Amino acid sequence: xxxxxxxxxxxxxxxxxxxxxxxxxxxxxxxxxxxxxxxxxxxxxxxxxxxxxxxxxxxxxxxxxxxxxxxxxxxxxxxxxxxxxxxxxxxxxxxxxxxxxxxxxxxxxxxxxxxxxxxxxxxxxxxxxxxxxxxxxxxxxxxxxxxxxxxxxxxxxxxxxxxxxxxxxxxxxxxxxxxxxxxxxxxxxxxxxxxxxxxxxxxxxxxxxxxxxxxxxxxxxxxxxxxxxxxxxxx
Numbered sequence: 001x002x003x004x005x006x007x008x009x010x011x012x013x014x015x016x017x018x019x020x021x022x023x024x025x026x027x028x029x030x031x032x033x034x035x036x037x038x039x040x041x042x043x044x045x046x047x048x049x050x051x052x053x054x055x056x057x058x059x060x061x062x063x064x065x066x067x068x069x070x071x072x073x074x075x076x077x078x079x080x081x082x083x084x085x086x087x088x089x090x091x092x093x094x095x096x097x098x099x100x101x102x103x104x105x106x107x108x109x110x111x112x113x114x115x116x117x118x119x120x121x122x123x124x125x126x127x128x129x130x131x132x133x134x135x136x137x138x139x140x141x142x143x144x145x146x147x148x149x150x151x152x153x154x155x156x157x158x159x160x161x162x163x164x165x166x167x168x169x170x171x172x173x174x175x176x177x178x179x180x181x182x183x184x185x186x187x188x189x190x191x192x193x194x195x196x197x198x199x200x201x202x203x204x205x206x207x208x209x210x211x212x213x214x215x216x217x218x219x220x221x222x223x224x225x226x227x228x229x230x231x232x233x234x235x
Contacts, residue, residue: 032070053204064219
């Protein structure tokens with residue numbers, strides 16, 4: 001009972017702690033030489049894509065990836081992401097427009113909110129499976145964000161942070177299982193040492209969303225995964 005009380009108080013503190021209002025962004029843009037082959041990139045997701053805490057859309061991790069894709073493509077990036085979204089929100093609000101766009105490459109950045117807001121891992125995996133299968137059936141290459149270590153979020157403290165670290169592992173495992181079923185690819189979030197995320201400059205002023213430096217780390221990990229998925233040189 002005491003442990004439950006402590007976790008409840010930690011959760012209440014994390015939710016109610018005052019934080020600055022941070023602008024969100026739409027990274028949709030075009031990149032590269034129009035003479036190159038046209039590559040349509042759709043990104044669906046949450047605030048990991050709308051990026052409160054960065055200086056502008058040019059600092060978002062998916063734009064880092066698209067700039068590197070210009071070595072061989074004229075890239076049209078269209079974002080359907082909405083801050084706070086969970087996997088079922090992507091199904092309800094983002095999936096249809098994204099399918100209509102007809103993307104060649106899809107980036108699905110989802111899972112953290114499901115883990116934080118009490119969705120069961122089973123339900124999350126079912127929703128993610130539906131999303132990935134819809135795009136794979138359309139012939140798109142799909143890259144999934146995976147779920148990093150949520151216990152590193154600075155506004156969380158033990159024991160809540162420890163519980164969320166463990167819970168995040170189960171959601172990342174769901175990403176891996178879905179990818180194995182459908183031939184999609186998962187960004188290896190946990191390849192970046194946990195100590196990296198102990199650095200204050202990796203986080204924005206609200207101590208919840210990552211900073212531009214954090215997006216650089218995500219962009220590098222994401223690029224390696226996209227390059228493998230597209231059969232490109234990672235350098």
